[in-house]
Amino acid sequence: MKKRGIWLLLAVLALVLGSAMGAVAEEGVTDTVIHIGQWGPQTGPAAPWGAVARGTGVYFQMINEQGGIHGRKIEYHMFDDAYNPAKTKAGVKELQEGVGMFGWASGVGTACGLSVKDYLMERKIPWVGPAAGSLHWISPPQKYLFAVYPLYYSEAKILCKYAIKELGKKRIAIAYQNDDYGKNGVAGAEAELNKHGLKLVAAVPVELSDTDMKPHVMQLRKADADVVLLWAGPIHAIRIVGTARAMKFQPQWMSTSTCSDFPLMMAISKGLWQGVIVGNFGDLPDSQSPLMLEYKKAFDKYAAKGERWGVFFYAGFGFVEPMVEGLKRCGRDLTRERFVKEMEGIQNFQGIFGKISYSAYEPSDVFCRQGQDELFLTQCVEGGKSKKLTDWMTPD
Amino acid sequence: MTDFLQMIAGGIAVGSSYALMGLAMVIIYKTSEVVNFAQGEMALLSIFLTYMVLEFHGFPYYVAFPAALLFAVFLGCFLEFAVLRRAKEPNILGMIIITIGLEMILMGFVSWKFGADPKTMPFPMSPYSSVTLGEVFVSGLEVLTFIVALTVMVILFLFFRYSKLGVAMKATQQNQVAARLMGIRTKRILMITWGISSLVGCLAGLLIAPTTMQPYMMWDPMLKGFAAAVLGGMTSLPGSVFGAYMIGLIENLFGGYISIEFKSVVAFAIIVLVLCIKPSGLFARHYVKKV
Numbered sequence: 001m002k003k004r005g006i007w008l009l010l011a012v013l014a015l016v017l018g019s020a021m022g023a024v025a026e027e028g029v030t031d032t033v034i035h036i037g038q039w040g041p042q043t044g045p046a047a048p049w050g051a052v053a054r055g056t057g058v059y060f061q062m063i064n065e066q067g068g069i070h071g072r073k074i075e076y077h078m079f080d081d082a083y084n085p086a087k088t089k090a091g092v093k094e095l096q097e098g099v100g101m102f103g104w105a106s107g108v109g110t111a112c113g114l115s116v117k118d119y120l121m122e123r124k125i126p127w128v129g130p131a132a133g134s135l136h137w138i139s140p141p142q143k144y145l146f147a148v149y150p151l152y153y154s155e156a157k158i159l160c161k162y163a164i165k166e167l168g169k170k171r172i173a174i175a176y177q178n179d180d181y182g183k184n185g186v187a188g189a190e191a192e193l194n195k196h197g198l199k200l201v202a203a204v205p206v207e208l209s210d211t212d213m214k215p216h217v218m219q220l221r222k223a224d225a226d227v228v229l230l231w232a233g234p235i236h237a238i239r240i241v242g243t244a245r246a247m248k249f250q251p252q253w254m255s256t257s258t259c260s261d262f263p264l265m266m267a268i269s270k271g272l273w274q275g276v277i278v279g280n281f282g283d284l285p286d287s288q289s290p291l292m293l294e295y296k297k298a299f300d301k302y303a304a305k306g307e308r309w310g311v312f313f314y315a316g317f318g319f320v321e322p323m324v325e326g327l328k329r330c331g332r333d334l335t336r337e338r339f340v341k342e343m344e345g346i347q348n349f350q351g352i353f354g355k356i357s358y359s360a361y362e363p364s365d366v367f368c369r370q371g372q373d374e375l376f377l378t379q380c381v382e383g384g385k386s387k388k389l390t391d392w393m394t395p396d
Numbered sequence: 397m398t399d400f401l402q403m404i405a406g407g408i409a410v411g412s413s414y415a416l417m418g419l420a421m422v423i424i425y426k427t428s429e430v431v432n433f434a435q436g437e438m439a440l441l442s443i444f445l446t447y448m449v450l451e452f453h454g455f456p457y458y459v460a461f462p463a464a465l466l467f468a469v470f471l472g473c474f475l476e477f478a479v480l481r482r483a484k485e486p487n488i489l490g491m492i493i494i495t496i497g498l499e500m501i502l503m504g505f506v507s508w509k510f511g512a513d514p515k516t517m518p519f520p521m522s523p524y525s526s527v528t529l530g531e532v533f534v535s536g537l538e539v540l541t542f543i544v545a546l547t548v549m550v551i552l553f554l555f556f557r558y559s560k561l562g563v564a565m566k567a568t569q570q571n572q573v574a575a576r577l578m579g580i581r582t583k584r585i586l587m588i589t590w591g592i593s594s595l596v597g598c599l600a601g602l603l604i605a606p607t608t609m610q611p612y613m614m615w616d617p618m619l620k621g622f623a624a625a626v627l628g629g630m631t632s633l634p635g636s637v638f639g640a641y642m643i644g645l646i647e648n649l650f651g652g653y654i655s656i657e658f659k660s661v662v663a664f665a666i667i668v669l670v671l672c673i674k675p676s677g678l679f680a681r682h683y684v685k686k687v
Contacts, residue, residue, distance in 0.1 A: 041512075042507075042512065043503075043504070043507050043512070043611070044612060047507065047512030047610070047611065047612070048512050048513050048514060048610075050512060178657060204656060205656055205657050207657065207659070207660050209616060209660045210659070210660055211410070211616055211617070212406065212409075212410040212644075212647065212648070214402070214403075214406035214409075214410075214648065215403070215406065215647075215648055215651030215652050215656055215659060216651075216656065218399060218402060218403070218406075218652060219652075219656065222399070234514060235514055235608050235610065238608065239607065239608070242523065242524040242607065243524075245524045245526075246523075246524045246525065246526035246533055246535045247402075247526065247533040248526070248533065264513060264514070267515070267516070268514045268515060268516050268608060269516075270516055270522065270523075270524070272524060306511060308513065
């Protein structure tokens with residue numbers, strides 16, 4: 001009887017102490033390490049965007065080399081989801097429940113992100129800087145999800161505003177990828193055009209499996225568009241421009257930040273990308289700003305052989321800069337709640353992207369979790385160089 | 397009217413590349429009844445190696461392209477000899493699974509070696525220069541693809557009908573044991589089949605690559621080619637070409653007049669319909685084996 005009593009006491013003690021210990025040590029944080037995860041397509045149709053996840057890896061390596069964050073090194077767990085939401089979800093669950101991540105950084109793809117959003121939010125796991133400008137991240141806002149990427153919606157508004165006001169164009173059309181990414185662009189363009197009493201002259205959906213763009217271009221040509229917004233992936237965008245060139249249809253092309261890697265776009269389009277106007281969310285590849293130079297140095301030192309210093313690669317730095325800032329502000333006392341509080345205090349943070357600010361969580365304020373709202377426009381000129389057309393712009 | 401003609405021209409143009417892939421798949425199926433899902437990726441490897449020698453080693457076109465075709469033949473023969481022939485107790489399903497495995501290995505190799513960034517193949521002709529026929533635009537590359545597809549079809553048709561090797565291939569498909577008894581070295585025939593099929597696939601790839609190149613580029617043409625071959629009857633060469641042009645035309649007309657959103661899937665819906673009515677495809681002759 002006495003023996004059983006001792007065992008019972010021990011069991012109760014273990015339970016109490018165990019839960020108390022749990023409250024002290026946050027999941028994914030030890031004395032020396034912070035575990036952070038990210039998914040990114042290294043294979044499959046969206047593989048060019050996989051550079052984001054590799055960029056983040058180099059950024060974390062640079063931070064670790066500089067001593068880490070308050071004595072803790074970042075242990076980075078990246079996996080290839082091939083742009084397949086089912087794989088994203090499986091991989092995230094595996095890492096979260098197997099290793100235990102403190103939080104998640106960036107992650108390419110709206111659909112991929114959506115497949116794990118509820119999972120992460122229900123478990124109160126912070127997620128900073130999804131690499132997609134979707135409205136889904138902030139509408140409704142989530143306490144633990146901090147968006148960085150300017151909204152595709154805002155980007156379409158800014159491009160339309162520029163087309164109407166600066167270029168004096170009135171017949172604007174859009175070719176959009178038939179998913180959330182493309183539809184956000186359509187919504188933004190419609191909203192801006194409405195303000196000026198205009199309507200889209202054509203909205204042509206592009207399916208991911210489409211390879212022949214003639215039917216799309218025919219519709220754009222029939223609508224007699226003088227500006228066409230390309231809200232598709234780089235390859236589809238180039239195919240549309242090329243097919244249009246072959247069909248002697250040459251409007252002013254405009255596209256999103258996802259197609260803003262001019263050297264790449266010029267190389268694969270054999271020069272056809274020249275003249276296209278795009279939105280940019282961060283510094284240009286040849287920027288001489290001290291921060292960009294520092295990142296470039298890290299790239300030279302840590303990036304794998306054959307890696308290219310392109311927009312997507314260093315966007316992997318930019319998307320997680322606010323996360324690192326939040327971690328630094330926490331000091332040694334790193335918990336998820338503290339991290340969220342510190343993130344909310346970030347105001348006008350300037351890294352290699354535009355200014356980033358968050359505010360206290362307010363379920364009715366969608367912008368309390370949208371970090372960046374500004375973009376600037378550039379035009380692709382000879383040799384894949386960028387010509388800056390505007391300063392930072394925000395949608396009205 | 398111009399729109400209609402443009403859609404027809406577009407349909408024929410896109411059908412040509414499907415036709416080449418369809419032909420490549422039919423050749424293997426004709427002799428071994430194996431659907432080769434690695435068809436696209438076999439071409440992928442050849443064209444990326446061609447890209448490498450053109451872009452980085454400065455080889456001229458007239459060396460690089462024939463070399464690519466030769467390499468494709470070698471690769472096809474090699475895969476048959478080194479992988480498929482080694483399968484123990486081979487059955488058709490097992491062989492198909494092996495081709496899926498090969499597909500993954502080849503794509504993985506290309507992704508690893510060349511990276512995922514899209515590229516374009518240097519080519520003597522710009523894929524975006526166009527020829528005007530009245531009000532209808534067709535790109536020069538599309539005209540070339542059309543000519544190549546038809547030429548390959550005619551050559552293959554004649555080859556299977558009149559050449560000794562072609563007849564041996566047909567015999568191998570219909571009855572391997574009897575073929576062997578007649579003195580046909582069926583294993584060698586299978587190897588040559590893979591070589592020829594790989595060559596045709598490589599031609600398709602070389603004509604697609606000037607527009608865009610990426611490790612994923614051959615999957616869709618392969619699926620469309622496969623669909624075309626199924627539509628035409630997996631054993632019929634003219635059938636697969638006809639099927640390919642049907643798919644191209646249906647996609648373009650449907651996209652132009654009804655719904656651009658469902659343009660890519662409508663072809664598959666029609667295939668299901670055709671197969672319900674005529675399960676062996678539109679052109680295939682059905683061999684009934686007597687027991």
